[in-house]
Amino acid sequence: MADPFILHPSFILFNHTMSDTTAPQKFEFQAEIKQLLDIVIHSLYTEKEIFVRELVSNASDALEKLRHTQLTEKEIFDDRLELEINLTTDDKARTLTIQDFGIGMTREELVENLGTIAHSGSKQFLKALGEGGAKNASLIGQFGVGFYSAFMVAKSVKVYAHSWRADAPGHVWSSDGSGSYAVEASDAQRRGCKIVVELKDDCSEFSQDWKIKEILERYSAFVSFPINLNGKRINTVQALWLRSKNEIKDEEYTEFYKFQSHAHDEPRLRLHFSADAPLAINALLFVPKDNTEKLGFSRLEASVSLYCRKVLIDAAPKDLLPEWLRFLKGVVDSEDLPLNISRETMQDRALIEKLNRVITKRFLKFLEEEAKNRPDAYNEFYAEYGIFLKEGAAMDFTHKEQLTKLLRFESSLTEKGKTTSLADYITRMGGEQKEIYYLVGPNRAAIESGPYLEGFKARTLEVLFCYESVDEYVMNNVREFDGKKLTAADHADVKLSDLPKAEGALSEDDTQKLITFLKETLGERVAEVKASDRLVDSPALALNADKFMSPHMRRMMKAMNKDGGDSPLRINLEINPRSAVMKRLFGLACAPTTTEATPAGNPEKARLVAGQILDNALISAGLLDDPNAMVARLYKLLESV
Ligand code: ADP
Ligand code: MG
Numbered sequence: 001m002a003d004p005f006i007l008h009p010s011f012i013l014f015n016h017t018m019s020d021t022t023a024p025q026k027f028e029f030q031a032e033i034k035q036l037l038d039i040v041i042h043s044l045y046t047e048k049e050i051f052v053r054e055l056v057s058n059a060s061d062a063l064e065k066l067r068h069t070q071l072t073e074k075e076i077f078d079d080r081l082e083l084e085i086n087l088t089t090d091d092k093a094r095t096l097t098i099q100d101f102g103i104g105m106t107r108e109e110l111v112e113n114l115g116t117i118a119h120s121g122s123k124q125f126l127k128a129l130g131e132g133g134a135k136n137a138s139l140i141g142q143f144g145v146g147f148y149s150a151f152m153v154a155k156s157v158k159v160y161a162h163s164w165r166a167d168a169p170g171h172v173w174s175s176d177g178s179g180s181y182a183v184e185a186s187d188a189q190r191r192g193c194k195i196v197v198e199l200k201d202d203c204s205e206f207s208q209d210w211k212i213k214e215i216l217e218r219y220s221a222f223v224s225f226p227i228n229l230n231g232k233r234i235n236t237v238q239a240l241w242l243r244s245k246n247e248i249k250d251e252e253y254t255e256f257y258k259f260q261s262h263a264h265d266e267p268r269l270r271l272h273f274s275a276d277a278p279l280a281i282n283a284l285l286f287v288p289k290d291n292t293e294k295l296g297f298s299r300l301e302a303s304v305s306l307y308c309r310k311v312l313i314d315a316a317p318k319d320l321l322p323e324w325l326r327f328l329k330g331v332v333d334s335e336d337l338p339l340n341i342s343r344e345t346m347q348d349r350a351l352i353e354k355l356n357r358v359i360t361k362r363f364l365k366f367l368e369e370e371a372k373n374r375p376d377a378y379n380e381f382y383a384e385y386g387i388f389l390k391e392g393a394a395m396d397f398t399h400k401e402q403l404t405k406l407l408r409f410e411s412s413l414t415e416k417g418k419t420t421s422l423a424d425y426i427t428r429m430g431g432e433q434k435e436i437y438y439l440v441g442p443n444r445a446a447i448e449s450g451p452y453l454e455g456f457k458a459r460t461l462e463v464l465f466c467y468e469s470v471d472e473y474v475m476n477n478v479r480e481f482d483g484k485k486l487t488a489a490d491h492a493d494v495k496l497s498d499l500p501k502a503e504g505a506l507s508e509d510d511t512q513k514l515i516t517f518l519k520e521t522l523g524e525r526v527a528e529v530k531a532s533d534r535l536v537d538s539p540a541l542a543l544n545a546d547k548f549m550s551p552h553m554r555r556m557m558k559a560m561n562k563d564g565g566d567s568p569l570r571i572n573l574e575i576n577p578r579s580a581v582m583k584r585l586f587g588l589a590c591a592p593t594t595t596e597a598t599p600a601g602n603p604e605k606a607r608l609v610a611g612q613i614l615d616n617a618l619i620s621a622g623l624l625d626d627p628n629a630m631v632a633r634l635y636k637l638l639e640s641v
Contacts, residue, residue, distance in 0.1 A: 024184035029175075032117040032126060033148070037177045040151050048203065051149040052212065053219035055098045055195055058147060059085045060223045062102025062193060064312050069103060069164055077104075077166040078191040084226040087216070091207040099194040100225075105161040106168045110183055114147060114159065114173055150195070151177035153203035158196045160189035222259045224310060239310045241284035241331050245272050257286045261303065261329035265289040268381060270330075271366045279354055285330040285363060291384045293327075300326040306341075306355075307333040313341055319352050322360055322399070324392035327385060332359060357398075364402045371406065371421075379419065382408050390470055394477035404481050407474075409438070409464040412453060416444055420464075422481045428462055432497065435487040438464035440472045440552040450620050451541040452490045455534025458499060463489050472552050488550060490621070492543040492572050496533045506577040510586055517589045518573065521610045525571065532574030539581035542617035545570040555622050569623060573614055585609050608637050 029037065063083045070076055081101035088097045105113060117123055125145050150157050155176060162170040170189055175181035188194065197206070205211050209230055216234045220227060227234045240248060240256045257267045267286040274282045285304065293300055306313045306320055310333065314320075321328060334355060341348045367389075371378040382389070386408065393403040408419035413428065425436060437456060441447035447465050456463050466475065475486050487494060506514065511531050518529045527545045535541060544550060546569075549557075554569075575582055589606035611633055618624040 024182050026180055026182045027111060027115055028180050030116045032123075033115065034179055036117070036126060036145060036148055037151055037179075040145060040148050041177055043152070048152045049206070049215045050219070051152055051197075052096075052098075052206070052215045054146050054149045055197075056085060056087075056216070056220045056223060056227065059098060059100035059102060059193065060225055062100050062104070063225050065103040066101070066164060066192075067311065073164075075166055076164050076191075077162065077168075081191055082226075084228060085223070086231075087212060087227070087229045089207045089209050089212055089230060091204070091209075094199045094201075094204045094207045096197045096199065096206050096212065097194060098197075099189070099192070101190070101192040104163040104189075104192045105159075105171075106163040106165065107171045107183060109163070110159065110161055110171055110173045115181060148177075150197050153199055153206055154197045155200050156198045158198075160186055160194040160196070162187075162189050162191050164191055219259070222256055224312070239307075239331075239333070241272065241282050241333055242310065248272075253284075256284070257329065260305070260331060261286065261288070263288060263329065267329075268384070269370065269377070271363060273362055273366075275358060275362070279351075279358060280335040281355065281358060282333045283331065283359060283362075285328050285332075285359075287327065287381065287385065288329060291327060291387070294384065294387065302326050304328050305331050306337070307331055308337040308341075309333070309335055313337060317352070319349075320356055320359070322356065322392065322396050324388045324396060325360065325363065327388055328363070360399060361402075364399060364406070367406055368402070379408065382406075382419075387468065387470065390468070390474045394470075394474045400478065404478050409466060410444060411465055412448075412457060412463045422464075425462060425464065426482055426484060429484075430460075433461060435485045436464065436481060437461060437487055437489040437494075438466050438471075438475055439489045440466045440475075440550075443467055451535060451538035451617070454536040454538060455496050455532070456489055458536045459496060461496075469556060472550060472556075490541075490543060491550070492545050494534070498533065502578045504578070504583075506583060506586055510590065511575075511577045513590045514575070514577075514582065514586045517606070518575070518610055521589075521607050522573070522614055525614060526573045527570045528572045530572070530574055531577050535574065535576035535579070537579070538576060538620075539579040540573060540575045540613050540617045542614070542621045542623060543572040543574060544621070544623065545572045552622070569618075571614075571618070571623070573617060575613075581609075581613070585613070605637070605640060608633055612637060 028034075063085070066076075067083065070079070078101070083101060086099045088099075089095075090097075117126075157175060157177070159173040160170065161173065162168070169185060170187045171183055172186035172188065173181060173183050199206055213229055213234065216227060216229060221235055222240065223235055224239065240252060253270055253272075254266055257263060257270070265288055268289045269287040271283070271285045274280075301316065302318050302321060303316050303326075304320055305315045306317045320332060332355065337351060337355075338348070341351070367378070367381075370381070389403050389406050393400055393407060396403065405421065405423060408421055410416065410418065411420050411425065414420050422436060429436075439447050439450075439452055441450065444465055444467075447453060447463075453463060466472065472488075475488070478486060480486060505511075515529045515531070519526065522529070532541065544554065585606060588602045588609060591601040612630070615624055615630040615633075624630065
């Protein structure tokens with residue numbers, strides 16, 4: 001019998017004049033799909049067997065969708081068919097057939113779903129190839145190019161499909177992957193899809209029962225629908241999250257994570273728990289190894305799936321967890337949910353909110369325990385995911401307290417690379433100290449060598465070091481912890497206790513004179529000049545007198561080209577009467593008119609030095625906008641050396 005799927009050339013020629021949708025019709029693949037197919041077919045990717053996993057996972061998706069449709073639609077085509085996946089091998093014909101009684105596809109859906117690039121996996125794959133991974137076929141395994149992976153092993157693929165809609169006739173889609181495909185009417189499948197893969201000569205092993213069995217056992221153990229191979233049931237493992245913790249092996253958890261999250265890494269942390277009140281919950285949550293947002297991938301989207309008694313309700317419900325937990329993977333199963341839960345009704349929304357609260361609380365408690373019992377693992381987690389906790393601490397008022405407890409920072413008392421919690425910081429506070437101090441800077445060395453830390457060091461006050469650009473925003477939003485205010489150590493309002501007067505400092509009178517001179521000389525460039533209680537070694541420091549715009553924030557606004565980055569500065573200059581530079585400047589500026597006995601006075605030079613001191617302080621604060629005037633002045637000063 002002639003193969004009905006081979007198109008007669010005359011048909012292709014006259015195709016455009018035909019409107020009869022029962023006759024075969026030929027289509028070109030979309031350009032991106034052609035590109036994808038070309039790579040898939042010609043890659044030497046060794047793990048060709050993943051195509052089985054991809055096709056089975058599509059079948060499982062289709063069954064899941066059918067189950068949902070059954071909840072809302074009365075008329076389902078062939079409603080009594082079992083929700084199961086059947087595979088058959090034929091080693092004589094060298095074919096593998098994968099069949100499901102799922103949602104199926106209409107003619108339009110066949111064209112749309114299998115002819116154009118709509119789904120995320122393939123898109124990301126192509127993007128990654130474009131971004132320098134060019135021709136790196138091993139990426140196929142990482143992204144899972146879905147349906148098209150069949151063409152790694154297939155001479156031809158035929159998809160017999162019948163939609164769940166009773167009035168939509170059946171069709172078969174067929175292609176050899178070389179640029180075009182055909183669709184024509186066919187009743188060979190009842191409801192759902194049957195995919196017949198005709199294997200290439202060197203891939204005939206995939207028509208062997210034992211081979212497919214091995215593959216299914218490896219990849220598809222967690223599919224929640226029965227899978228039969230040549231009539232024999234393969235998967236017996238059931239919803240892992242409902243089993244008791246102590247009978248589950250680590251490897252089982254990991255396999256489940258990989259299956260459920262389409263992941264290829266080992267999870268970094270996992271939490272498996274159940275609760276009875278206020279809701280019956282079984283949850284299995286994973287933190288993936290890497291924070292992909294940090295690696296520069298796109299923003300993560302909520303992906304913990306919601307089940308009710310093992311039935312998937314929503315694979316990626318948006319409101320199940322707070323935004324800042326978007327890095328979590330896994331499953332939440334609650335018996336208390338209606339299967340057709342809707343985000344629109346108040347009652348259902350309230351249920352989801354309740355779930356959200358319970359799970360978030362439990363996860364935060366889990367992190368607290370981790371931090372206590374396995375600090376090294378926690379710190380590694382924090383290095384990767386701390387940014388999410390900061391986001392939460394700053395934005396999620398309900399969980400702020402718990403989240404702030406979980407934050408970690410280096411400080412002036414920790415070693416480089418070691419961190420402290422705010423709670424531990426408080427245990428080290430002296431009786432006098434009322435506030436928690438922090439400094440924002442690009443790294444430890446920059447903060448330690450700047451002028452701001454000295455005064456705190458001299459009084460053995462601990463200062464937290466914040467290196468991330470969000471830190472300032474976070475600290476401003478968190479505001480306080482355990483009744484202690486979080487205060488920027490470079491803020492103009494910080495008051496420090498008196499230190500014993502150092503030997504050889506300028507007298508108070510002379511300091512006052514010098515201050516008057518500086519005010520006159522620097523004019524509008526400074527809002528205030530005063531003797532500093534925070535300087536020990538450095539001659540001067542600049543404080544931004546603008547309450548609402550810290551130096552760091554101003555730098556950020558400037559970098560982002562936002563309003564505010566260019567607002568005129570209001571600077572308080574603090575000077576150090578102990579510093580040799582200040583004493584020398586006093587001599588230049590305030591000594592009585594030059595006589596032979598006191599040759600020091602040189603008002604012209606004093607003005608240059610004053611300007612330079614201010615600019616130096618601004619540089620340390622990251623606030624010097626235009627270095628040109630400074631450089632010119634410095635040359636002038638150097639002339640007189
Ligand atoms: P993905 O599964 O990531 O969406 P695939 O390439 O695996 O991408 O599949 C493409 C699309 O084809 C699916 O989104 C689905 O709409 C459709 N599809 C594939 N297999 C089936 C099937 N067995 N039943 C119904 N639709 C299917
Ligand atoms: Mg798929």
